[in-house]
Amino acid sequence: MPAGRRASLVVITPCCRPELLRYVHDSVRFSIVTRWIIVFDADQVPLENLPAAFLHNPRITLIATLANDSKYGNAQRHLGLQIARTMYPEDDPFIYFLDDDNIVHPGFYDLFHRFMWRRGVFYTFNQRRDWLTCYGKPCVRVMMDTAMICLPLSLCPEWNASSVYAEDFRFIRSVMKHHRDKHVYLNHVAAYYNALQPRALARLLGSQHQQICTITACLVVFITIAIRVLTMLIGLQ
Numbered sequence: 001m002p003a004g005r006r007a008s009l010v011v012i013t014p015c016c017r018p019e020l021l022r023y024v025h026d027s028v029r030f031s032i033v034t035r036w037i038i039v040f041d042a043d044q045v046p047l048e049n050l051p052a053a054f055l056h057n058p059r060i061t062l063i064a065t066l067a068n069d070s071k072y073g074n075a076q077r078h079l080g081l082q083i084a085r086t087m088y089p090e091d092d093p094f095i096y097f098l099d100d101d102n103i104v105h106p107g108f109y110d111l112f113h114r115f116m117w118r119r120g121v122f123y124t125f126n127q128r129r130d131w132l133t134c135y136g137k138p139c140v141r142v143m144m145d146t147a148m149i150c151l152p153l154s155l156c157p158e159w160n161a162s163s164v165y166a167e168d169f170r171f172i173r174s175v176m177k178h179h180r181d182k183h184v185y186l187n188h189v190a191a192y193y194n195a196l197q198p199r200a201l202a203r204l205l206g207s208q209h210q211q212i213c214t215i216t217a218c219l220v221v222f223i224t225i226a227i228r229v230l231t232m233l234i235g236l237q
Contacts, residue, residue, distance in 0.1 A: 006117055007091075007092060007093055007094050007116075007119055007152065008034035008035070008088070008091060008093035008094065009032055009033050009034050009035075009093060009094045009096060009112065009150075010033075010034060010035045010036075010037065010084050010088070010093045010094065010095050010096070010153070011028065011033050011035070011036045011037070011096050011097075011098050011104075012037045012039070012077060012080035012081065012084065012095060012096070012097050012098070013036065013037070013038045013039070013080075013097075013098045013099065013100055014039055014041065014073030014074075014076030014077050014080070014099065014100065015038050015039065015040045015041065015073075015076070015100040016040070016041040016042075016073070016100065017100045017101060018040065018046050018049045018050060018100075019049065020100050020101055020196050021038070021050065021051075021054065021100060022051050022053075023103065023196055024098065024100060024102070024103055024196070025051070025053060025054070026103070027103035027104040028098075028104060029104075029109055030057070030059050032109055032112060032113075033059065034059065034093060035059055035060075035061060035084075035087065035093075036059060036060045036061070037061045037063070037080045037083055037084060038054075038060065038061065038062050038063070039063050039064065039065060039076035039077070039079050039080045039083075040062070040063070040064040040065075040076070041064075041065075041066065041073065041075075041076055042064045042066055043064060043066045044064050045062045045063065045064045047062075050062075061083065061087075063079065063083065065079050067161060069162075069163060070161045070162060070163055071162075071163040071164075071165070072163070072164075072165055072167065073099065074159060074160060074161050074162050074163070074164070074167045075161040077097060077159040078158065078159040078160070078161040079161075081095070081153075081156055081158070081159055084153055085153060088153060092119065092152045092153055092154045093152070093153055094112075094116065094150050094151065094152055094153075095150070095151055095152070095153050095156055096108075096149075096150045097146035097147065097149075097168075098147065099146070099147070099194070100196075101194050101195070101196045101197055102147060102192055102193070102194055102195050102196060103192060103195045103196065105147075105189070105190050105191050105192050107125075107188060107189055107190035107191075108125075108150075108190040108191065110190070111123070111125060111186055111188055111190050112150070115184070115186055116150060118184070119152065120152065120154075120182060121152075121182045121183070121184050122149065122150065122151030122152060122155050122175060122179065122182060122183060122184070123149070123150045123151070123184050123185075123186055124136030124137065124148055124149050124150075124183065124184075124185050124186070125148055125185070125186040125187075125188050125189070125190040125191060126148065126187065126188060126189045126190065126191070127145055127147060127148045127189065127190075127191035127192070127193055128189050128191070128192065128193070129193040133189060134148070134193075135187075136148040136149070136185060136186075137185040137187075139169070139172050139173045139176045141166065141169050142169075144168075144169060144172055145168065145191065145193060146168045146171070146172070147191040147192065147193065148190075148191050149172055149175070151175060155175060155179050155182065156175070157171065157174045157175065157178075159171055
């Protein structure tokens with residue numbers, strides 16, 4: 001690994017929602033990202049459902065694995081790390097985990113350019129969740145997410161291909177416990193949380209049909225109030 005050269009950046013995405021990948025793709029800057037490894041939760045890569053941009057980009061690696069005894073993308077992250085180790089036997093790239101319902105925060109690229117030049121250390125940063133900011137300095141369960149850490153491949157423990165929901169928390173806790181002297185915390189928001197999940201309006205109003213009904217009802221109330229106010233003003237003249 002040549003001294004003085006910035007480490008490569010490898011993004012690993014476990015995927016069970018290929019229909020969202022086109023939006024994830026728009027946030028991946030290949031001028032910075034060296035390799036994007038997408039591991040599908042399936043018995044084969046759904047080539048027919050992928051845009052041409054995924055099929056003809058030499059920096060995108062597509063693979064699939066189906067593990068009935070694993071959930072929450074754990075088997076896919078496990079395989080993604082194995083592939084990265086195979087592809088970079090003589091290098092130590094940075095690893096960034098990006099879920100298929102999330103996108104890369106622009107602030108992440110800014111931090112990568114400005115601060116993530118040191119080798120042999122791992123970085124954590126903050127994440128914005130609606131009205132809540134989660135801080136990446138401590139590893140607090142529920143408050144720590146894989147989108148809040150970027151670390152060298154050499155510091156990555158094996159990702160347990162289990163059916164445990166909090167495997168990501170265990171992974172990050174293990175890194176922080178065994179490499180605490182190599183932790184660099186950047187106090188900046190540089191990660192989204194489930195950015196491609198239904199927006200706050202959809203969660204508040206429900207389904208599309210419910211949204212239409214709710215909006216229509218609001219318009220009726222507004223028009224009714226407007227008519228009453230107008231009638232009162234006319235009566236005062």
